[in-house]
Amino acid sequence: MSVRRTAAAVLAAGLLLAGCSDDPEPQFEPTESPAPTESSSSAAPEAQSPEEFIREWVALDNEMTKSGDTAAFRAASVGCDPCNSYADRIEDIYASGGFVNTDGRQVMSVKKAELRGAYELKVDSSPTKYRERAGGKIKSLPGGDLTFRLVLRKRQGDWIVADEVQL
Structure with missing residues (x-):
């Protein structure tokens, strides 16, 4: 599920709960409802663009490297062998x-x-220090500019990374 859809669901639940009360008196003054328009909130949420998804995917990569939790990154990289190998390496380290x-x-x-x-x-990849196992030698990567080619596919209405190649 995309970040945008998750945020919309959380916001909707919060708004529903905010209107609930044990008080039988209305909490809000009745107001006239505006006439529906084409941009009404009942319209389907705008689909995530490939560029927005790629930025979200990089954020998932960053979170994965900090936490060692690969689940969200893997869910956004279904069938991507290089992505899965990278996630396996992060899992092994942690x-x-x-x-x-x-x-x-x-x-x-x-x-x-x-x-x-x-x-x-x-x-732009930040410099990195890492230890492959407890008590192991601390290693480092210099960071710098990197370029990748990502191949995206649609899966159940959401984007996924199907392949990744560092150029």
Whole structure:
């Protein structure tokens, strides 16, 4: 489920609960309802663009590297072998008592590529220090600009990363 849909569901639940009370008196003055328009709130939520999804996917990557929890990243990367190998490595590090210390990746640009369903993602990757297992040697990566080609697909109405290649 996309972040936008989750936020809308939480907001709707909060609004419903806010109107509930044991007080039999109305809490609000009756007002005239405006005539419905084409931009009425009953319209279906706007679909997430591929660019918005890619930015969300990078945020999931950043969260995964900080926490070791790969579930959300994997759910957004169904069938992506390089993505799953990367998630496996993060899981192995944390399961072995290691850690990853980084500020993550910041999206610099997302552009549609010539290949159908493909996008070019440029990120600024922060320097990283990591330990592969408890008591192991601390290693580091310098960070810097990285470019990836992501292939997106629709799955049950949401985007997923189906393939990733570092260029």
